[in-house]
Amino acid sequence: AQSVAQPEDQVNVAEGNPLTVKCTYSVSGNPYLFWYVQYPNRGLQFLLKYITGDNLVKGSYGFEAEFNKSQTSFHLKKPSALVSDSALYFCAVRDRRGYQKVTFGIGTKLQVIP
């Protein structure tokens, strides 16, 4: 079985400071990893994904994530937070082997303080 853990319910960061939203995963094989963002009363927007290759993945709105196989982590990062980044962030994983559904974490609320 595959699973995702987002250990922080909420992350608070001051505008202009770097932000990190944590994610660890568990799969039997090798993973596809994704980050999505949900703004209030909106759907999920794709941010970035790790498929293969460079462990540092760059995505939309200046976000990036680092795949760490030994720590089974895929933390989302941004060098300088904006107030408009405040939203709910979901990490997701899918095992590459055969057919597996995409499994999501519980979400982390990011609050950027002006």
Added chain:
Amino acid sequence: EAGVTQFPSHSVIEKGQTVTLRCDPISGHDNLYWYRRVMGKEIKFLLHFVKESKQDESGMPNNRFLAERTGGTYSTLKVQPAELEDSGVYFCASSQDVGHTIYFGEGSWLTVV
């Protein structure tokens, strides 16, 4: 190119009534998914269509839920009869291929009272 569209965006129904949610995937996407998020919980997988066939329906909570994808185009998710615990946001998503990025719709927000 149009994204994944869902209808209705919001619905309030009484316990025991029926609601049908509709999803139009991105054109050309054979894979269509339904997910649900109950307030404060994780986004849970319901089922996956490949064209008109159900690839995986392991997440469907019970037989009050029926999903169809006639002709491999749009999909409907019917809840009959609705219960209070069915309240939540129902997301539809589509992808070009399994393993490709899954693109989500805005969600159908269901409240059962």
